[in-house]
Amino acid sequence: MAKAFISYSHRDERALERLHTHLATMTREGTISTWYDREILAGGEIDHEIASSFAKSDLFLALVSPDFLASRYCYEQEMKSALERHADGTMRVVPVILEPCDWRSTPLGKLKAIPKDGRAISTWTNENVAYLDVVTELRRITAEQQTSKSEEPLPKIQGERARAETRTYRIKKKFDSIDRDDFRRESFAKIQQFFHASVDELNQVSELIRARFEKINELAFTCTALNKANNREANITLRADTELFASNIAFSFSRRAAPGTANGFVHIDADDYELYLRLDDFSRGQAQGDKAATAEEVADALWRKFTSNAGIDHE
Known part of the structure; x- marks a missing residue:
């Protein structure tokens, strides 16, 4: 702590x-x-x-x-x-x-x-x-x-073992289906919180812009952004509630997209030490490799794509 x-x-x-x-x-x-x-x-x-x-x-x-x-x-x-x-x-x-x-x-x-x-x-x-x-x-x-604390080197042992070098240790772990599902749900909750707060902020930007956050259920939500300045509308739906993509979070650039449809995925991956997210956006023509990401980084990337579809850019 x-x-x-x-x-x-x-x-x-x-x-x-x-x-x-x-x-x-x-x-x-x-x-x-x-x-x-x-x-x-x-x-x-x-x-x-x-x-x-x-x-x-x-x-x-x-x-x-x-x-x-x-x-x-x-x-x-x-x-x-x-x-x-x-x-x-x-x-x-x-x-x-x-x-x-x-x-x-x-x-x-x-x-x-x-x-x-x-x-x-x-x-x-x-x-x-x-x-x-x-x-x-x-x-x-x-x-x-x-x-950093968990990776601090062990103190050197005195006496006959004083010649042993201090080493940094990392403990390998195996993540079962429950670990992955818990991580998926926690990540989805953070992404949902990010979008909800960002929609509130977007509604304060200009009277020419309107945005709405709609919670579909505990594991699904949809957002809409209207840009009256150029008459463009953008939508996005994120779902972690479908058995078809049970190990991922699906996203679609449409309003209240049906379960089983997707324009991309947020994959739940792991190495030997930790779970992480990986964004796979079909609209870019290719997956983003094995780049590890946090829930906040994924949320920011999807938010930028969503608002860009409505002709709204930000720093």
């Missing part, structure tokens, strides 16, 4: 609450735990408890805003100490940009910030999409940290 220390200005408490709301799933599943100064109970020694929690954390989330940069405590104490630990590899500093501000001129400007491209959350047409991007990146970070 990643232990995250959250540094923020008290003027940004609303953003802190929204972040915790979006982190609820990660917290519930034990992927991440968070600490911030409101965890200090009455009578606690503030500086001591902050220092203690800071020392136990391996992730530093800086909720960056004009108020954060103006705060001596956040900027000159917490952030400075975190960057020192970041430099020696004992803590990872992640800037979460809440409001437009001059953060790129600070030491944080050298780091990759979230949401995407360091675009301030307050400037997104739908803040939920921005927070989803934050959570998606934090999932990648925590997964990488867990992998």
Whole structure:
């Protein structure tokens, strides 16, 4: 489990609450735990408890805003100490940009910030999409940290075996049909969440654009996008509810596509160590080889294709 220390200005408490709301799933599943100064109970020694929690954390989330940069405590104490630990590899500093501000001129400007491209959350047409991007990146970070910990070399053994070299070990696994089906369902749920949030964002872009998300059942949904500027309509349906393609997720560029029809698949594949997704889009004329992808990467690729069919492009 990643232990995250959250540094923020008290003027940004609303953003802190929204972040915790979006982190609820990660917290519930034990992927991440968070600490911030409101965890200090009455009578606690503030500086001591902050220092203690800071020392136990391996992730530093800086909720960056004009108020954060103006705060001596956040900027000159917490952030400075975190960057020192970041430099020696004992803590990872992640800037979460809440409001437009001059953060790129600070030491944080050298780091990759979230949401995407360091675009301030307050400037997104739908803040939920921005927070989803934050959570998606934090999932990648925590997964990488867990992998790094599991691959740490074993300590050298002293005495007669001191000559043995330290090695990195990876444990091979076999994934049965239940493992694959669980992974398929989890991936579908993430893709569905991505599309639902993205449709909400698209509806805020322009009065010339309308979009709709329709849930068909627990394992199927369809989306429609109308572009009145060029009179184009696009549709997409994703299904993980058909026995014919039981080991895959099928997608079709039509509204409420019937089970058993597809313009491509999201394959569930595995190597000797982990399960992953592979996008096979028939419209491109060929499969994308064995390129491993996450649910978020697959969702982004299909969303871009879907909106492009309606003449809507985005960065």
